[in-house]
Amino acid sequence: MHHIIIFLDGIGLGDDDPAINPFAVINAPTLHQLAGGQRWLRSTPYTETERSIFIPTDPRLGVEGRPQSATGQASILTGRNVPAELGRHYGPKPTPQIRAILDENNLFKAIIEANLSATLINPYPPQFFEVIQRGKRLPSSIQHAVLSANISLKTVEDYYQGEAISPDWTGIGWTTFLGYQDAPVYTPQEAGQRLAKLAQKYNLTFFSTWITDEIGHRGPFEDGVAYMQTFDGVMEGLLNEWDDDNGLIIITSDHGNLEQQGDRRHTENDVPTIIIGKERHRFAEGFSKLTDITPNLLRIMGLAD
Numbered sequence: 001m002h003h004i005i006i007f008l009d010g011i012g013l014g015d016d017d018p019a020i021n022p023f024a025v026i027n028a029p030t031l032h033q034l035a036g037g038q039r040w041l042r043s044t045p046y047t048e049t050e051r052s053i054f055i056p057t058d059p060r061l062g063v064e065g066r067p068q069s070a071t072g073q074a075s076i077l078t079g080r081n082v083p084a085e086l087g088r089h090y091g092p093k094p095t096p097q098i099r100a101i102l103d104e105n106n107l108f109k110a111i112i113e114a115n116l117s118a119t120l121i122n123p124y125p126p127q128f129f130e131v132i133q134r135g136k137r138l139p140s141s142i143q144h145a146v147l148s149a150n151i152s153l154k155t156v157e158d159y160y161q162g163e164a165i166s167p168d169w170t171g172i173g174w175t176t177f178l179g180y181q182d183a184p185v186y187t188p189q190e191a192g193q194r195l196a197k198l199a200q201k202y203n204l205t206f207f208s209t210w211i212t213d214e215i216g217h218r219g220p221f222e223d224g225v226a227y228m229q230t231f232d233g234v235m236e237g238l239l240n241e242w243d244d245d246n247g248l249i250i251i252t253s254d255h256g257n258l259e260q261q262g263d264r265r266h267t268e269n270d271v272p273t274i275i276i277g278k279e280r281h282r283f284a285e286g287f288s289k290l291t292d293i294t295p296n297l298l299r300i301m302g303l304a305d
Protein backbone atom coordinates (compact mmCIF):
# COMPACT_ATOMS: atom_id res chain seq x y z
CA MET A 1 0.00 0.00 0.00
CA HIS A 2 1.05 3.58 -0.67
CA HIS A 3 -0.30 6.36 1.51
CA ILE A 4 0.04 10.14 1.22
CA ILE A 5 -0.28 12.73 3.98
CA ILE A 6 -0.60 16.32 2.78
CA PHE A 7 0.12 18.63 5.69
CA LEU A 8 -0.80 22.31 5.25
CA ASP A 9 0.46 24.24 8.25
CA GLY A 10 -2.05 26.64 9.79
CA ILE A 11 -5.35 26.07 8.01
CA GLY A 12 -8.51 26.00 10.11
CA LEU A 13 -12.27 26.07 9.66
CA GLY A 14 -13.35 29.68 10.07
CA ASP A 15 -16.24 32.02 9.48
CA ASP A 16 -18.03 32.37 6.15
CA ASP A 17 -16.65 35.91 5.88
CA PRO A 18 -15.25 36.96 2.49
CA ALA A 19 -13.44 39.90 4.11
CA ILE A 20 -11.14 37.76 6.28
CA ASN A 21 -11.36 34.13 5.18
CA PRO A 22 -9.80 33.01 1.87
CA PHE A 23 -11.78 29.77 2.15
CA ALA A 24 -14.99 31.80 1.87
CA VAL A 25 -14.04 33.11 -1.59
CA ILE A 26 -11.75 30.61 -3.32
CA ASN A 27 -12.71 29.07 -6.62
CA ALA A 28 -11.86 25.48 -5.73
CA PRO A 29 -14.23 22.94 -7.27
CA THR A 30 -12.13 19.89 -6.37
CA LEU A 31 -11.61 20.92 -2.73
CA HIS A 32 -15.32 21.65 -2.37
CA GLN A 33 -16.25 18.36 -3.98
CA LEU A 34 -14.16 16.59 -1.32
CA ALA A 35 -16.48 18.16 1.29
CA GLY A 36 -19.70 17.19 -0.52
CA GLY A 37 -19.96 20.42 -2.53
CA GLN A 38 -19.32 22.62 0.52
CA ARG A 39 -16.66 25.19 1.32
CA TRP A 40 -14.19 24.35 4.11
CA LEU A 41 -15.77 26.42 6.89
CA ARG A 42 -16.74 26.25 10.56
CA SER A 43 -20.30 25.44 9.53
CA THR A 44 -19.20 22.43 7.44
CA PRO A 45 -19.96 19.24 9.37
CA TYR A 46 -18.61 15.70 9.06
CA THR A 47 -19.41 14.83 5.45
CA GLU A 48 -19.06 11.67 3.38
CA THR A 49 -18.88 11.72 -0.42
CA GLU A 50 -18.42 8.98 -3.03
CA ARG A 51 -14.69 9.28 -2.65
CA SER A 52 -13.86 11.15 0.54
CA ILE A 53 -14.67 11.90 4.17
CA PHE A 54 -14.38 15.45 5.53
CA ILE A 55 -13.89 15.62 9.31
CA PRO A 56 -13.60 18.80 11.43
CA THR A 57 -10.66 17.94 13.69
CA ASP A 58 -9.74 19.15 17.17
CA PRO A 59 -6.20 20.62 17.43
CA ARG A 60 -6.77 22.05 20.96
CA LEU A 61 -6.57 18.65 22.65
CA GLY A 62 -8.08 19.94 25.87
CA VAL A 63 -5.21 22.35 26.53
CA GLU A 64 -5.93 26.05 26.96
CA GLY A 65 -4.58 28.64 24.54
CA ARG A 66 -3.86 28.83 20.84
CA PRO A 67 -2.52 25.62 19.30
CA GLN A 68 1.06 25.89 18.00
CA SER A 69 3.12 24.07 15.39
CA ALA A 70 5.71 22.17 17.44
CA THR A 71 3.21 20.54 19.78
CA GLY A 72 0.57 20.11 17.06
CA GLN A 73 2.92 18.43 14.58
CA ALA A 74 4.35 16.22 17.34
CA SER A 75 0.81 15.18 18.31
CA ILE A 76 0.05 14.33 14.68
CA LEU A 77 3.23 12.24 14.37
CA THR A 78 3.17 10.43 17.71
CA GLY A 79 -0.51 10.09 18.62
CA ARG A 80 0.43 11.47 22.05
CA ASN A 81 -1.19 14.53 23.55
CA VAL A 82 2.04 16.51 23.45
CA PRO A 83 0.60 19.89 24.60
CA ALA A 84 -0.94 18.11 27.63
CA GLU A 85 2.40 16.44 28.45
CA LEU A 86 4.16 19.79 28.10
CA GLY A 87 1.44 21.72 29.93
CA ARG A 88 0.95 24.15 27.02
CA HIS A 89 0.83 24.61 23.29
CA TYR A 90 4.28 25.50 22.02
CA GLY A 91 5.96 26.51 18.76
CA PRO A 92 7.05 27.03 16.18
CA LYS A 93 10.17 24.88 16.85
CA PRO A 94 10.24 21.90 19.25
CA THR A 95 11.71 22.12 22.77
CA PRO A 96 14.11 19.41 24.01
CA GLN A 97 11.14 17.68 25.68
CA ILE A 98 9.16 17.63 22.42
CA ARG A 99 12.21 16.35 20.54
CA ALA A 100 12.65 13.57 23.12
CA ILE A 101 9.01 12.55 22.63
CA LEU A 102 9.56 12.42 18.86
CA ASP A 103 12.79 10.43 19.34
CA GLU A 104 10.99 7.81 21.43
CA ASN A 105 8.71 6.95 18.56
CA ASN A 106 6.92 8.62 15.69
CA LEU A 107 5.06 7.69 12.53
CA PHE A 108 8.20 7.71 10.35
CA LYS A 109 10.17 5.61 12.85
CA ALA A 110 7.38 3.04 13.22
CA ILE A 111 7.24 2.60 9.44
CA ILE A 112 11.02 2.31 9.01
CA GLU A 113 11.30 -0.15 11.92
CA ALA A 114 8.70 -2.34 10.18
CA ASN A 115 11.01 -2.41 7.13
CA LEU A 116 8.61 -0.28 5.14
CA SER A 117 9.55 3.01 3.48
CA ALA A 118 8.64 6.61 4.15
CA THR A 119 9.76 9.99 2.87
CA LEU A 120 9.30 13.70 3.38
CA ILE A 121 8.82 14.59 -0.28
CA ASN A 122 9.80 18.30 -0.05
CA PRO A 123 13.27 19.46 -1.13
CA TYR A 124 15.43 21.80 0.94
CA PRO A 125 18.01 24.25 -0.44
CA PRO A 126 21.69 24.07 0.61
CA GLN A 127 21.23 27.14 2.84
CA PHE A 128 18.75 25.17 4.95
CA PHE A 129 21.23 22.35 5.61
CA GLU A 130 23.94 24.90 6.44
CA VAL A 131 21.95 26.75 9.09
CA ILE A 132 20.79 23.46 10.63
CA GLN A 133 24.37 22.19 10.75
CA ARG A 134 25.68 25.41 12.28
CA GLY A 135 22.95 25.16 14.92
CA LYS A 136 21.49 28.48 13.77
CA ARG A 137 18.11 26.96 13.19
CA LEU A 138 16.19 24.06 14.70
CA PRO A 139 14.38 21.55 12.52
CA SER A 140 10.58 21.63 12.88
CA SER A 141 8.84 18.77 14.65
CA ILE A 142 8.11 17.14 11.29
CA GLN A 143 11.72 17.47 10.10
CA HIS A 144 12.98 16.25 13.46
CA ALA A 145 10.75 13.16 13.28
CA VAL A 146 12.04 12.37 9.78
CA LEU A 147 15.69 12.79 10.80
CA SER A 148 15.19 10.73 13.94
CA ALA A 149 13.96 7.86 11.71
CA ASN A 150 17.25 8.16 9.74
CA ILE A 151 15.42 9.29 6.62
CA SER A 152 17.42 11.87 4.72
CA LEU A 153 15.83 15.14 3.70
CA LYS A 154 15.53 15.75 -0.02
CA THR A 155 17.82 18.26 -1.69
CA VAL A 156 17.82 20.60 -4.66
CA GLU A 157 19.42 17.77 -6.69
CA ASP A 158 16.40 15.58 -5.89
CA TYR A 159 14.17 18.41 -7.07
CA TYR A 160 16.01 18.75 -10.40
CA GLN A 161 15.77 14.96 -10.87
CA GLY A 162 12.00 15.07 -10.37
CA GLU A 163 12.19 13.17 -7.07
CA ALA A 164 10.76 15.90 -4.84
CA ILE A 165 7.74 18.21 -4.70
CA SER A 166 8.16 21.90 -3.92
CA PRO A 167 6.19 23.25 -0.91
CA ASP A 168 4.59 25.78 -3.29
CA TRP A 169 3.68 22.82 -5.59
CA THR A 170 4.62 24.52 -8.88
CA GLY A 171 8.26 25.17 -7.98
CA ILE A 172 8.07 28.81 -8.98
CA GLY A 173 9.71 29.76 -5.65
CA TRP A 174 12.92 28.00 -6.71
CA THR A 175 13.22 30.22 -9.77
CA THR A 176 12.31 33.46 -7.96
CA PHE A 177 13.21 33.55 -4.23
CA LEU A 178 15.94 30.92 -4.40
CA GLY A 179 17.49 31.99 -7.71
CA TYR A 180 17.59 28.61 -9.48
CA GLN A 181 16.57 30.07 -12.80
CA ASP A 182 16.54 26.76 -14.65
CA ALA A 183 14.65 24.81 -11.95
CA PRO A 184 11.65 22.86 -13.23
CA VAL A 185 8.27 24.57 -12.91
CA TYR A 186 5.03 22.63 -13.15
CA THR A 187 1.35 23.44 -13.39
CA PRO A 188 -0.64 22.56 -10.24
CA GLN A 189 -2.23 19.61 -12.06
CA GLU A 190 1.20 18.32 -13.12
CA ALA A 191 2.45 18.64 -9.54
CA GLY A 192 -0.50 16.54 -8.36
CA GLN A 193 0.18 13.89 -11.01
CA ARG A 194 3.83 13.82 -10.01
CA LEU A 195 2.91 13.34 -6.35
CA ALA A 196 0.71 10.36 -7.32
CA LYS A 197 3.60 8.87 -9.26
CA LEU A 198 6.30 9.49 -6.63
CA ALA A 199 4.04 8.03 -3.93
CA GLN A 200 4.33 4.62 -5.65
CA LYS A 201 7.97 4.47 -4.46
CA TYR A 202 7.16 4.66 -0.74
CA ASN A 203 4.69 3.22 1.73
CA LEU A 204 4.23 6.73 3.16
CA THR A 205 4.81 9.98 1.31
CA PHE A 206 4.53 13.06 3.53
CA PHE A 207 4.13 16.50 1.95
CA SER A 208 4.55 19.47 4.26
CA THR A 209 4.27 23.18 3.64
CA TRP A 210 4.76 26.15 5.96
CA ILE A 211 3.59 28.65 3.32
CA THR A 212 -0.07 28.52 4.40
CA ASP A 213 0.88 29.42 8.00
CA GLU A 214 3.23 32.17 6.86
CA ILE A 215 0.48 33.77 4.77
CA GLY A 216 -1.78 33.44 7.82
CA HIS A 217 0.72 35.48 9.85
CA ARG A 218 1.75 38.03 7.25
CA GLY A 219 -0.89 38.05 4.55
CA PRO A 220 -1.79 39.29 2.10
CA PHE A 221 -5.26 37.78 1.76
CA GLU A 222 -4.79 37.33 -2.01
CA ASP A 223 -1.80 35.06 -1.44
CA GLY A 224 -3.98 32.79 0.69
CA VAL A 225 -6.57 32.65 -2.08
CA ALA A 226 -3.87 31.95 -4.68
CA TYR A 227 -2.22 29.18 -2.64
CA MET A 228 -5.49 27.34 -1.99
CA GLN A 229 -6.55 27.67 -5.63
CA THR A 230 -3.19 26.22 -6.68
CA PHE A 231 -3.82 23.40 -4.22
CA ASP A 232 -7.22 22.83 -5.82
CA GLY A 233 -5.48 22.21 -9.15
CA VAL A 234 -2.99 19.91 -7.44
CA MET A 235 -5.80 17.81 -5.98
CA GLU A 236 -7.47 17.66 -9.39
CA GLY A 237 -4.28 16.26 -10.92
CA LEU A 238 -3.62 13.93 -7.98
CA LEU A 239 -7.14 12.49 -7.91
CA ASN A 240 -7.21 11.95 -11.68
CA GLU A 241 -4.10 9.84 -11.32
CA TRP A 242 -4.89 8.12 -7.99
CA ASP A 243 -6.31 4.62 -7.73
CA ASP A 244 -8.34 4.54 -4.50
CA ASP A 245 -7.37 0.87 -3.95
CA ASN A 246 -3.75 2.01 -3.81
CA GLY A 247 -3.88 3.65 -0.37
CA LEU A 248 -5.10 6.66 1.57
CA ILE A 249 -4.63 10.34 0.87
CA ILE A 250 -4.97 12.33 4.09
CA ILE A 251 -5.05 16.14 4.09
CA THR A 252 -4.69 17.79 7.49
CA SER A 253 -3.20 20.69 9.51
CA ASP A 254 -1.84 21.46 12.97
CA HIS A 255 -3.88 24.59 13.86
CA GLY A 256 -5.89 27.38 12.33
CA ASN A 257 -4.44 30.65 11.03
CA LEU A 258 -4.96 31.27 7.30
CA GLU A 259 -8.77 31.25 7.69
CA GLN A 260 -8.68 34.43 9.79
CA GLN A 261 -6.68 37.09 7.98
CA GLY A 262 -5.90 40.36 9.68
CA ASP A 263 -5.32 39.01 13.17
CA ARG A 264 -1.88 37.47 12.44
CA ARG A 265 -2.19 34.88 15.18
CA HIS A 266 -3.16 31.24 15.23
CA THR A 267 -6.82 30.49 15.91
CA GLU A 268 -8.47 27.94 18.17
CA ASN A 269 -10.65 26.67 15.31
CA ASP A 270 -10.97 23.05 14.27
CA VAL A 271 -8.79 22.07 11.32
CA PRO A 272 -10.03 20.13 8.30
CA THR A 273 -9.04 16.50 7.79
CA ILE A 274 -9.98 14.96 4.44
CA ILE A 275 -9.53 11.26 3.83
CA ILE A 276 -9.59 9.69 0.37
CA GLY A 277 -9.17 6.01 -0.47
CA LYS A 278 -10.85 2.65 -0.18
CA GLU A 279 -9.97 2.24 3.52
CA ARG A 280 -11.20 5.71 4.47
CA HIS A 281 -14.12 4.48 6.60
CA ARG A 282 -11.86 2.21 8.62
CA PHE A 283 -9.39 5.10 9.10
CA ALA A 284 -12.20 7.47 10.11
CA GLU A 285 -13.57 5.19 12.86
CA GLY A 286 -13.40 7.17 16.09
CA PHE A 287 -11.41 9.95 14.39
CA SER A 288 -11.90 13.40 15.91
CA LYS A 289 -8.55 14.96 16.86
CA LEU A 290 -4.92 15.38 15.80
CA THR A 291 -3.74 12.53 18.01
CA ASP A 292 -5.88 10.06 16.01
CA ILE A 293 -3.90 10.38 12.77
CA THR A 294 -0.85 8.22 13.55
CA PRO A 295 -2.63 5.38 15.42
CA ASN A 296 -5.34 5.15 12.77
CA LEU A 297 -2.85 5.11 9.90
CA LEU A 298 -0.65 2.53 11.62
CA ARG A 299 -3.78 0.39 12.08
CA ILE A 300 -4.50 0.61 8.34
CA MET A 301 -0.86 -0.31 7.64
CA GLY A 302 -1.15 -3.35 9.92
CA LEU A 303 1.43 -1.90 12.32
CA ALA A 304 -0.90 -1.37 15.30
CA ASP A 305 -4.09 -2.92 16.74
Ligand SMILES: [Zn+2]
Binding pocket: 010, 069, 092, 213, 214, 217, 257, 266
Ligand atom coordinates in the same frame (compact mmCIF):
# COMPACT_ATOMS: atom_id res chain seq x y z
ZN1 LIG B 1 2.39 29.93 12.85
